[in-house]
Amino acid sequence: MARHHTEIVEKAAVMLKDRGIDGLSVADLMQAAGLTHGGFYRHFASKDALVAEATTAAFASIVARIERGVVKNGPASALGDYVADYLSLGHIANPAAGCPVASYGTDVARQGAVVREAYAQGLDRMCSAIAGCFSDSPAQSRRLAREIISTMVGTVVTARATGDQQLTKSYLAAARTTVDQLIARGTLKPK
DSSP: OHHHHHHHHHHHHHHHHHHOSTTOOHHHHHHHTTOOGGGHHHHOSSHHHHHHHHHHHHHHHHHHHHHHHHHHHOHHHHHHHHHHHHTSHHHHHOGGGSOHHHHHHHHHTTSOHHHHHHHHHHHHHHHHHHHTTBOSOHHHHHHHHHHHHHHHHHHHHHHHHHOOHHHHHHHHHHHHHHHHHHHHHSOBOOO
């Protein structure tokens, strides 16, 4: 049962990023997990409960990736790799493998408290992971992290909406310059 629960949450995290909250069908999700629709309520009290748990898992994956990069290659490299992947054509083309903020962040404002809280906590953990790459004061590090996240998310959302590869590339290049400038305003922790 625990293995099935984990599989459902993992599939839901991917489907949410691909389809958004309203596009996530419980029947499709359970089919993708190889389970029956009726089994859903043995695992979750509601779709909101599932969305909250899947959102938490999606953010946990981002935080773990950044933290693994810091341990393996140091803060500067981990942050640089994360920014490069985030501001890439691959991320634009494949929302299911990307960030929940850029994929379904706008959906969250119309959801119940349990989903909004999971999202806010996840976003805060993501912000903390990025801020943790800097050795500036905690307030300055979090401010830089928020500016970096805001720039990257806005760029990905805008670029996805254009549908024009050249325009997308120009948005990505402009955002990369801006994010590099933001990173340069801070002091990255040494490896």
